[in-house]
Amino acid sequence: MQDVTNLTRTQLDALREVGNIGSGNAASALAQFLNRKIDMAVPSASILDFKAIPTIIGGPGTRVMGIFLKVMGEISGRFLLLIPEKTAIRLLHTLIPGCEINDPLKMTELESSCMREVGNILAGAFLNALSVLTQTPMLNSLPSMTFDMAGAMIDGVVADMTAVSDKVLMIETSFIESEEDLRIHIFLLPEPNSLVLLLKKIGVS
């Protein structure tokens, strides 16, 4: 098993490029879906202390929508979308004609299912690009969604990865819609036991 804390700068750069390619494809899928221009923030691949993850989106108590998918295949991992409350509401207003929701805690089944579909499209596009890049098929599970406090969403996703080390490898990127503040954070956490294969497939083993 590759220890994430021993990754070289070259390996991290290559993983960042993985994030770039995946999120580039996801951004164009979202742009098509919404029929708007979407800008992408510069992706980062970092070895993070797991406690730092909730601070990326405003602290452990921040209200946020989370969509979780498993990445399945020879290279496996976890895919987490964190969508700030404001963005989630705007997406729902854009996607569902006549939708007037202002509290995501009160989503209807139609609204939940619409957001899960957003997760499905983004993860599918991201992983498709990665499958091509690595020549290794990667599939996503059905999406699971919740709206709650950021800290609460993250602890269960990373817990078993942090049994020994406090560090997790995370490829992170976010989208910003050009005109308004529409922001989506994408986190890809490769399973530690498939990291060696991922690095080999991207030529930096």
Next chain:
Amino acid sequence: MTAIIPVGMGEMKTADKTGCLAVYGVGSCVIVSLYDSSRKLGGIVHIMLPDSSGLDPKAINPVKFADLAVGKLAKELTSQGARSEDLCAKMIGGAEMFPPTEDFENNIGRDNTEAVKKALKKLNIPLIAENTGGRRGRSVEFDVTTGIMRLSILGEEVREI
């Protein structure tokens, strides 16, 4: 005003008389408080995983694991003057935040909760209150002056346990 001391994942903190220990955004983790009411001395462990067996004890942080964390907190409090027979426990957390799909299910929350109960039983510490399971995140403030935990869940009234 009482200082609020945040307790992050895998951390243990104690306070006496006027302290308030707080944890925000708890999902599958379990927060266990131990309290000696006559000495107004209490502490919290922020547990992430149920079981440390099979791992090198020297390489791990015991507070992350239910099987080690509870005993470590009890020991810490008794070393500060608490009496082990006066300690009472409360716990919150252990949710499964993401509903299972056909491709995955996640039982860390439930396993954490059960492992804490087992550890408390072994140490003979009574569990006097709990709010665990379900699919909602929790935040909690543990007031060491009174031993009361104020529990918040999004969209619900704050309650005391």
